Amino acid sequence: MMKAKCGYSTVRALLVGLLLLSQQGVHAAxxxxxxxxxxxxxxxxxxxxxxxxxxxxxxxxxxxxxxxxxxxxxxxxxxxxxxxxxxxxxxxxxxxxxxxxxxxxxxxxxxxxxxxxxxxxxxxxxxxxxxxxxxxxxxxxxxxxxxxxxxxxxxxxxxxxxxxxxxxxxxxxxxxxxxxxxxxxxxxQWASRLAPLAGKPLITYHNNWPYLARRFRLNFIGTLEPRPGVAPSAAELARLIKRMQAEKVAVIVRHPQEPSRDVDFLARKTGARVAVLAASVGDLPQAQDYFSLFDTNVAALLAAFGEPTP
Ligand SMILES: [Zn+2]
CATH class of the missing domain: 3.40.50.1980 (Nitrogenase molybdenum iron protein domain)
Known part of the structure; x- marks a missing residue:
């Protein structure tokens, strides 16, 4: 008798469990x-x-x-x-x-x-x-x-x-x-930390940054890519070097998936520093969500311009 009773309650518990599962299923994520x-x-x-x-x-x-x-x-x-x-x-x-x-x-x-x-x-x-x-x-x-x-x-x-x-x-x-x-x-907070960079000229590999620039008054004056997705020619790099020297561009921005060769070449020729920024969440290990995306980029920009980072 005991055995039969146990069997019944086990079945009952299972049924209740299944019912709960199906109810949760309705409200599944x-x-x-x-x-x-x-x-x-x-x-x-x-x-x-x-x-x-x-x-x-x-x-x-x-x-x-x-x-x-x-x-x-x-x-x-x-x-x-x-x-x-x-x-x-x-x-x-x-x-x-x-x-x-x-x-x-x-x-x-x-x-x-x-x-x-x-x-x-x-x-x-x-x-x-x-x-x-x-x-x-x-x-x-x-x-x-x-x-x-x-x-x-x-x-x-x-x-x-x-x-x-x-x-x-x-x-x-x-x-x-x-x-x-x-x-x-x-x-x-990001705006006040970036305030010392307002107006200072910088250039970027790809044109990722106009929205960031407008919000935080960053002054991107050009791109290495002559058109989005097109690598610069040697002549275009030479023109950029002249322009960077004339306008005293101190920082070049790229994101980690972009080729470093041309950016490093310009940095060597002009003495500019390179800031590697995350263009999207997950581009850099520190940029794991929407907040840390901006934290990461603010810190990288400040460091490249030699500004103290808290
Ligand atoms: Zn793009």
Whole structure:
């Protein structure tokens, strides 16, 4: 008899367990796929425990040169929502979304988020890439590097999260407000730390930094790349050396995935220092989320200009 009773309670416990599991299943975390690590960090900041986020471009890779992998389609097939940088930055996503064949994830679909929606773009000009390289054709796409733009990006994300998961809409809105309040404090700190660099000329390998520059009054006067994604010729490097000497450029910026050869050559010829900055979360080991991305870059810029770093 005892044995039978034990058997019954075991079965009952199992059934209760299964019921609980299925109930949890209903409230399982939203599976969000982003194109980049920066968007992943921002979605995690507002989604908290209610989201599981995967970035298609692995941290430390070049999103603008990304070649999609077969597992990306599987990830999109399983996704509740997709978030992209948009503009000409992650055009490769369009083909993946077509191959995935899910209406909700297609442009304009309820689970599709273009984070650039309502961003005030810089360097808007007509025309495409032309002559190779990757496009900055519809405006500079590196807009997440102005931390003020996180308000627009997370606004787009939270609108979609609330639509798809209305039960947690209040939570997402509260998380976003708290995140933006913390970010505001940090933006003030970063601005005061970077204040001594205001107006000092610097150049960069790729044109990643206009949004960062506008926010913190940094003075990028040129790029090594004559066009986005195109390496400089010897003649262009020679012209840059003259210009750097004439305008007393003391710092050259590149990010870790960019070739160091031409940057180091200019540094040797002009005595300028090189600052390696993270253009995205995960580009450098210290830049693990959206806050530390800016912490890392602020510290690297101060160090390159010989300013004390606290
Ligand atoms: Zn670019």
């Amino acid at each position: 939203m599976q969000v796929v982003t194109t980049t690590s920066d968007l992943k960090s921002l979605v995690e900041a507002v989604g908290g425990p209610h989201v599981t986020v995967t970035s298609l471009v692995p941290a430390g890779s070049e999103a603008e040169e990304y070649a999609p992998r077969p597992q990306d389609i599987d990830r999109l097939r399983a996704a509740d929502m997709v978030v992209r940088i948009g503009l000409d930055y992650d055009l490769w996503l369009d083909r993946l979304l077509r191959q995935t064949g899910r209406r909700a994830l297609a442009r304009g679909g309820e689970a599709y988020v273009d984070a650039s929606n309502a961003i005030v773009l810089l360097e808007v000009k007509g025309g495409g890439v032309g002559g190779g390289g990757h496009a900055h054709g519809v405006g500079n796409p590196h807009y997440w590097l102005d931390p003020n733009n996180a308000a627009v990006i997370t606004g787009n994300v939270v609108e979609a999260l609330a639509r798809l998961d209305p039960g947690n809409a209040k939570f997402y809105e509260r998380q976003r407000n708290e995140f933006l309040a913390r970010l505001d404090e940090r933006i003030k």
